[in-house]
Amino acid sequence: PGTITKNAVYYAGTGENHYIYSYNPDSKVTTEIYKGNCFQPALIGSSIYFISLSANYNLAKVDDDGQNPTILVEDRCVSYNVTPDERYAVYQIDNGTNNRLEMINLETMEKNVIKEGDYNSISIIGDVVFFREYATDEVYYFRLGAPDDVNIFNPPDLTENK
Secondary structure (H helix, E strand, O other): OOEEOOOOEEEEOOOOOOOEEEEEOOOOEEEEEEOOOEEEEEEEOOEEEEEEHHHOOEEEEEEOOOOOOEEEEOOOEEEEEEOOOOOEEEEEEOOOOOOEEEEEEOOOOOEEEEEEOOEEEEEEEOOEEEEEEOOOOOEEEEEOOEEEEEEEOOOOOOOOOO
16 A cells, blocks of 8 residues: 555555555445556655556656646666655666666655665654665665755664663
């Protein structure tokens, strides 16, 4: 599932199609929300964000009722995360020639390259974005207000009796 709320589970189909659906576990009713070839749908605020497989893996969104589909990033994305206020999206571009982590301001559509390379596990906690270098244990972070200041996340070891 992409998102679980009090009343529904949002997900992309895995069988005959990859449409976006919601399922209400109380009523046992499944609702088709958006007909598209979608991957990794996530309900955030009043929009459902997803990777559009039919549009070259572009990052896209639709309203929570399936209306107004919009392409946000016209590059091949493999993972993403969006701030709860829907102001920023952070995503991994994997086009085979210039892979990188980027951030887009969803109000102004201004983009910033965060770091060249291959990254995953994008997590947003408050105003801090954490991400992991692909195939390593190296974790980085930056603040949403300072995307040019990327640091290695090196937390203290809190294990007792080391």
